Amino acid sequence: MIADVIVDLQYGDCGKGKITHYLCKNKPYTHVLRYNGGCNAGHTIYHEGKKFVTHHIPAGVFFGVKSIIGSGCVVNVTQFFKEIAELEAGGIDTKGLIYIANNAHVITSEHLYEEERENKIGTTKKGNGPAYRDKYFRKGIRAEQVEKLKPYIIDLYEEFHGVGKGKPVILCEGAQGFGLDVDWGDYPYVTSSHCTTAGALLNCIPHGWVRDVWGVAKVYETYVGSKKFEGDDPIFEKIRDYGEEYGATTGRPRQCNWMDFSLLKKAAVINQVNKLVFNKVDILRRAQSWKLINKEQIVDFESEKRMKSWVENQFNQDLVEIFFSEDKTKI
Ligand code: IMP
Numbered sequence: 159m160i161a162d163v164i165v166d167l168q169y170g171d172c173g174k175g176k177i178t179h180y181l182c183k184n185k186p187y188t189h190v191l192r193y194n195g196g197c198n199a200g201h202t203i204y205h206e207g208k209k210f211v212t213h214h215i216p217a218g219v220f221f222g223v224k225s226i227i228g229s230g231c232v233v234n235v236t237q238f239f240k241e242i243a244e245l246e247a248g249g250i251d252t253k254g255l256i257y258i259a260n261n262a263h264v265i266t267s268e269h270l271y272e273e274e275r276e277n278k279i280g281t282t283k284k285g286n287g288p289a290y291r292d293k294y295f296r297k298g299i300r301a302e303q304v305e306k307l308k309p310y311i312i313d314l315y316e317e318f319h320g321v322g323k324g325k326p327v328i329l330c331e332g333a334q335g336f337g338l339d340v341d342w343g344d345y346p347y348v349t350s351s352h353c354t355t356a357g358a359l360l361n362c363i364p365h366g367w368v369r370d371v372w373g374v375a376k377v378y379e380t381y382v383g384s385k386k387f388e389g390d391d392p393i394f395e396k397i398r399d400y401g402e403e404y405g406a407t408t409g410r411p412r413q414c415n416w417m418d419f420s421l422l423k424k425a426a427v428i429n430q431v432n433k434l435v436f437n438k439v440d441i442l443r444r445a446q447s448w449k450l451i452n453k454e455q456i457v458d459f460e461s462e463k464r465m466k467s468w469v470e471n472q473f474n475q476d477l478v479e480i481f482f483s484e485d486k487t488k489i
């Protein structure tokens with residue numbers, strides 16, 4: 159029994175979808191499991207030359223792998239069916255592949271309405287906060303209670319631990335990122351779920367099953383929400399432009415800044431990352447600037463090579479395998 163986990167080490171939008179897609183294509187998973195969040199997430203996936211943006215449904219579906227929305231998630235039922243229709247229209251056969259944990263929770267129209275009225279921290283207005291609040295306040299609605307969802311409902315315990323079910327090899331796909339995690343992020347500018355390896359385990363995954371934890375980051379940072387985040391350098395406008403840093407869910411421009419290395423290191427440690435991907439190196443190359451923030455100081459490197467080797471030297475490379483990747487490349 160094996161579980162690989164994908165976690166975003168910054169504020170979401172680091173390219174988890176790409177890693178999920180790469181791993182699904184190259185490893186024999188029996189399941190792909192979305193372990194947190196709702197349709198606040200937007201995963202952009204390029205599959206056989208076509209662009210797909212999914213919000214709820216995990217990327218396993220592109221490869222004929224059972225794709226489960228886990229117990230750590232909240233689901234907008236309308237959006238769920240819309241997404242299935244979009245995938246089918248794009249030529250993806252979803253039949254018999256998409257499931258929702260019986261104990262996942264539902265986002266209702268009241269939740270959406272509530273966020274329309276009050277949204278101090280700049281949420282995606284997808285009803286996530288109110289849905290999780292109601293879950294913990296014990297007045298939420300579970301997916302299994304919704305008639306329309308009945309054909310998709312699955313019991314994670316039966317599925318992963320049931321007699322005669324075979325040995326699962328699960329890819330756990332997260333949403334959002336460490337900087338948005340409800341416990342470890344910059345509260346209150348956070349989402350309402352657990353965006354960590356621990357969050358993945360909450361979905362009926364025993365910790366001993368975990369093999370690889372893929373941490374995904376960018377070589378610079380982006381954030382969407384109402385706090386000020388962008389650095390003062392006008393170069394960030396270029397980076398936003400080159401990196402196409404606009405929200406996949408809301409279309410909002412993402413605020414950009416240099417990578418906060420101290421935060422990244424903390425995220426890698428807490429998530430016990432052993433495979434670390436730095437995406438979008440080509441965007442900094444275009445901007446011709448190799449900088450990061452370490453212990454609140456900007457560090458300016460004279461070349462790409464210097465920055466990469468500095469970053470590599472901050473990790474024990476026996477424990478953490480590091481990849482530098484470009485936008486729109488496979489890995
Ligand atoms: P919520 O998750 O909609 O409640 O929003 C809380 C915070 O997380 C806001 O700053 C959102 O912009 C941010 N957020 C939520 N989902 C994502 C995502 O998928 N990518 C980037 N930021 C996100």
Ligand code: MG
Pocket residue numbers: 170171199200201202406
């Ligand atoms: Mg995203």
